[in-house]
Amino acid sequence: MRAQLVYFFAALRFFTRLPTPAWVDHSQDQLNHAARYFPLVGTLVGLIAATVTLVAAMILPVSVAVMFGMAASVLVTGAFHEDGFTDACDGFGGGWDKEHVLTIMKDSRVGSYATVGVALLLLAKWNALVEIDATFDTLTLGLTLVAAHAISRLAATSLIFTLDYVREDATAKAKPLAVRMAPHELLIAALTGLAPCVLLPASNLLVALLAVALCTWLAARYFVRRIGGYTGDCLGATQQIAELAFYLGLLCSFT
Template identity: 50%
Template structure:
């Protein structure tokens, strides 16, 4: 049990900016095993976003409460996944060969594709949540809790299928690049789908189907362009899946 708790804290320390106990010892092997807890980290990030939204909406307009909620989740993760999305947009948009794409994605500077992609994905998430907030706070809170966990399961799914594209990379993202075992993937899947119980069956099914579509799209795209995935690809997958889940919940919610 202590080992599992330590792995959870390692995942929390790697994928977020949240403080963890000092006794937790990082190692490449442990970091690779900790990926199983990425959806569970999503629970915590979703809970932060939902809590900030609920508190803010008591005294502020919905629009401002949503902005504060999004800012809180970005601050909690250090824009880890948003950065991956921006780098992936730059790489896939500006590179033609695998080497070019990987070189662009490794550049810390953000280009036009990344800037535009980042603005659009944040705007789309805000608008989706704003429409869910019409008349009731519960749909937003449920959507945040579901999307942050299920979208991180999408990222773990890539790790289970694809190889790491930077075989000679010594960056910290390479440390987590190992295929999860069946047990680890099962644990991640359970943590990723359990929050779907917060939704009605139509919303849950729509969110699940759109997440599967994003996973298939990401696997095909990264396999074709890179022959595998990078840490940035995982972040991009999480961002697209999170947005797709909001869209799916909104579409199902609006049709009831």
């Protein structure tokens, strides 16, 4: 049990800016097993975003409250996944072969593909969340945030299990996690990623999960075709796309 707790805190430290206990040291072995708790960390991030959103909605319009909730999730993670999404936009948008794509993604400068891509992504998420509140209710909006942050991180985790890591640089963002997961580790990730979803209506949830699965599958196929596998930026991009897909799937289930 202590080992599992250490793996969880290792994941929390790697994926967020939240404090972790001093007795949890740093080691490569911990990070190699941390990905199993990526969705559980997502649940925690979702809870923070949902709490900020629901509290803000008590005194502010929902449209403003949603913005505060989104900002909270970005602050908690240090824009870790948004950064991966922007790098992926620049890399795949501007690169013409594998090496060029990887070189662009490693460049810290932000290009036009990244700027347009992240602007549209954040705008789409904001609009979707506002519509979820209008379509369902504010409580469902909060539950949706928790579920989406968890399941989208499960989507990203699935790439670690199914695809090959393609960077050789030991300092790369996802290198500590780039060890192929064992089936039991994926099972832990799946259970923790799906658990928050049971709080949502089953009839609406199915469409949302199908949307996430489809987008994850398409993303994986695209990554393999372009670069032969995944990088840390691909994981961040998948998380962001899957989160939006969950929101849109939920809205589609209501129509």
